[in-house]
Amino acid sequence: MTQAEIISERFPHKVSAVFHNERRARDAAKALAAKAGFSSDQIDLVDPHDPQLAHKVEKDSGAIFSTILRSHAVLAVVGAVAGLILAGVFVGAGFDWATTSPGWVYGVFAVVGGAIGMLGAGLVSIRPDHEPVIAETQGASKHGEWTVVVHARDEDEKHRADELLEHYSKEVAESL
Incomplete structure (x- = not known):
């Protein structure tokens, strides 16, 4: 990406x-x-x-508002997919806690992965990389x-x- x-x-x-x-x-x-x-x-x-x-x-x-929307949508989906893949690894590996309730494992991992993706999107949205330019120019x-x-x-x-x-x-x- x-x-x-x-x-x-x-x-x-x-x-x-x-x-x-x-x-x-x-x-x-x-x-x-x-x-x-x-x-x-x-x-x-x-x-x-x-x-x-x-x-x-x-x-x-x-365009910053558009960046906020786009980054949250894209990174939430990426995080949820990563969570589902990780859940699949645990279920496929045969861990008892994962195989007894695989639906819950997939659901929880997808939600947590999506939330982590949205936290990353928040970081992208505030554009901390622009700070050196802004600070230099203001000073x-x-x-x-x-x-x-x-x-x-x-x-x-x-x-x-x-x-x-x-x-x-x-x-x-x-x-x-």
Whole structure:
């Protein structure tokens, strides 16, 4: 199962770079478009004390609800199936506690597996991988610095943005 099957966002990956002056930040943003092929809707420049910071960092906020629904549905089913397979192993192995009431064993393992899957979905839904980018951008904005945020569609775009931004800034953060 791939991340794309669970996450509904158009831009699931983020890369940010902090700059001490506006000119250097704008140069990096231009280079992302010219050299790395990013479109203007994938690049955001966050100004010091920017009131639009939240929107610029999390462009796909509308898709987050869809990610929550999709991740919970998919991972609950995966967990329940894993629970059923594990129950089948125990019943097939002939354990007394499993063979005396196999229906209950299958039911309990399916429910517990589904619940564990949904707990994993909760972790996916809160997107802890975005925290480094969000924290760096908020801190920079608060301290009067500029940040370039790149919204990448896939791992390849994320790596291209990361490599290019490292030539312009020593403070680069990225999501998973």
